[in-house]
Amino acid sequence: MRTDVLVVGAGPTGLALAVDLARRGVDAVVVERAEGLFPGSRGKGIQPRTMEVFDDLGVLDAIRAAGGPYPVGMIWQNGERAGEHRMFDPAEEESEESPYGAEPWMVPQWRTQEILFARLTELGGRVEFGREVVGLDQDEEGVTVAFAAGAPVRARYVVAADGGRSTVRRTLGIGMTGETVDPNPILVADVRITGLDRDNWHVFPPSGEGEGFMAICPLAGTEDFQLVAQFPEGEHLDVSLEAIRKTVAARSHLAPEDVTEVRWASDFRPRAALADAFRADRIFLAGDAAHVHSPAGGQGLNTSVQDAYNLGWKLGAVLRRGAPESLLATYEEERRPIAAQMLGISTGVHRGEIRRGEATRQLGLGYRDSSLTAETRPSPGPVHAGDRAPDGTVDGVRLFDAFRGPHWTLLTVATATALPPLPAVPTVRLLSYEAYGTGVFLIRPDGYVGWAGATAEGLVEYAAAMGILG
Template sequence: MEDCDAVEVLICGAGAAGLTLAIDLARRGVSFRLIDRLAEPFAGSRGKGIQPRTLEVFEDLDVVDRIAAASGPYPPQRRHHVGGGHDEAQSFAITPPTADEPYRTPLLVPQFRTEAILRERLAELGQAPAYGRELRDFTQDAEGVTAQVAGPDGVATIRCRYLVGGDGGRSFVRRALQVGFPGRTLGVRAIVADIVLEGLTRDAWHRFDDGDMARQVAFCPLPHSRLFQLQAPIPPEGEPDLSVRGLQAFVDARIAGSGLVVREVAWASAYSMNARLADRYRVGRVLLMGDAAHIHPPTGGQGLNTSVQDAYNLGWKLGAVLAGAPDALLDSYEAERRPIAADMLGLATDLLEKAKQGDMRRGRDVHQMDLAYPSSLLSLDLTGRAAGVRAGDRAPDVPLQGAGGQPRRLFDLMRGPHWTLVGRGADAALPPPRAGLHSHRIGPGDAFRDVGDRLATAYGMADGDLLLIRPDGYVGAVLPAAQAARLEAYLAACLPA
């Protein structure tokens, strides 16, 4: 085709989902283009809660320490009473790391910082989003997708083997595919604004209401900045004035005599809350991820996290199929991720109802650590056991010891775009080496040792057992020694020959 750029994957939307997918594809050597119609990166704090499971993903993508440095702990919720005084409560129990869960407490990082760190990582991999590029049209055929992208020099044609729509709640890609987005409008409209504010301390997430949650105003201090994130419900009709003067008047009207002074507005927006789920995540060579596939209220801090994890589930599958693995592997993306989003919509909507009653406490269910794919076709569990870690579960970390005596972790062996096969003891029958698979026999005389039988305990592994961990950190297969021969057929379905 003439005058046509060709890449393996075109990613539409450089939000958290698009950036995560781009990093994963870049480290796999997949050629892609990442476009966004914005002229420059998104500047708002919106999704500011990074959950423990996403921190594990970020460890694998080599950004977790930068995210932690940019973060702060969740401040306590301070509820101010009318006429003075307040009460205070932690919204999360702060729980220390354990050997199998190195991240246990959500971190507070404004979305613009998270995305900046992801762009930084992408730059290290030699790539960058192309801003000011809008996907306007696309058609697909048996071999690929032809996309029309409007940019500063006019409309360009990009030919790709797969198109991924990570283009947000109003997704052009989803609408162009005519994929339904059923659900409901929740009847809650709110403003969110990043402001410089005088009159509040930065040691708490301040909430003001006069007994009426519909008149609540909350100010969350954003770490390592002068900003507070203001969130407040507003009436369904009318355009709010989001200027300094407009927000000052809003604050004065909601909190009589507070003396709070709005000095600057760095970013502001008004939005209506919806809970909606795309009917399909894949139509031929086009896939949907992130808010393009699911939207829900911000309560519980699930949206950005679910979007990152969609991309992380999709990245290795796209990489494998592009390298020659069966195309059916891509069907497992919708089969695994759509039920997770359906559950998350229920969770976020329940938490919205609780927030309306003033209950801001959050439990382990928002951490996303217990998400699993037990009924996925990719989960092969031949142990016959009903308890303990099973195929489809998140792979817990385990402390190991290198043969030289150095401390090592199972997560160290998993880090990177490959699959990880662990065989316990000298009887474990490891297959011959192959691209994309790292195999380790763990036991005396091997490169790694299971000091204190932690691997055996965490995974319930007996001598000779094999444990296969997917590139996205979920257990793919657990094979007792006697069934090790089943491994080859499993690998053939997921890895290029």
């Protein structure tokens, strides 16, 4: 089998990347060692910036329908409600510039994956399950990937989205630098429970020495709860129904039989780690294969999906638009510093040093220092090249509607400067919009400003370098 891109791993990262490639007309195949999609709720918080990505990928309505807002935390002590606990710092209300910017949206990871899988299928993409990678051999033209069963695949590029224990990363010999965030093991499980309301995230602080916290959160859009419980360092965790019943009864006012079913369970030791490189020639690392987070900050899945969103348009530009292959070098340049920053936030939240607030929503992230960023104005306004391009409805035009799709977008605000013809690049002219100030803005396919100027001088040269001119 031959393909343009082989994506290893059918988690949120791999599926989001495959969706982005499919809509760009790039032939891509996703392979997954398991026999089906991941069954657990693990990464359940979708941050506002990722909601914008899902808007562009065509799955926002399904994500909204599948989930709901986070409930207010409720502290329990000795079987009594002891008070509310706000899990997130107060956020500004949603605005035209950030329409999904108030708080994270809760969708269990298994459901997010189902939605992305359905979208990929709709676009004609495919996932091959039961395909375990056992070997990689790359040369100047591509990569040959061998599997434990079935024929090998020859691809021009390979993207490893196969998780924190990535087989591809280990085969390449790329190390990970990190630390143990917390030596205490943690149990996470999707359970059915009676005797608890679904209006609160129920928190049970330790009641005795040697006992860890327990939290039970109703999973939006389901009948399940996600149970998270901490245990002493070195303790072996039992994820059976009887063991989970025992833990719940010991740490709360609930009876063992109130836990009626365990639908999925796992245990882990929270750690933070960053791959020493995100690329080895024609093979890229994305998602947990490139960075592993504590789940406390709600950054892992979101950072991973945005890895895919960054890499997808660049692969599409090289494979279908004639952009220089050097464009692919900017994936690591742009995403590795972001991943490092978000790892710091995740670890800080886990240790109680940082609140879940503005930084965790990921709306302020950008690429001002990227080699792809060109800010030519001597006095930039509120939006610089490299910044996320805000939404808004102005002069009857909603900007996210104009940006949506695999294309670049040319935007002018409060200027009548002449513009060069850019094939296949839609143009939007606004008489004024305070969120942007004044200027000419070339918006990248991933919703960031690539080039900005007071006039269009230099725009054609930039567009040519990006492969926009074909």
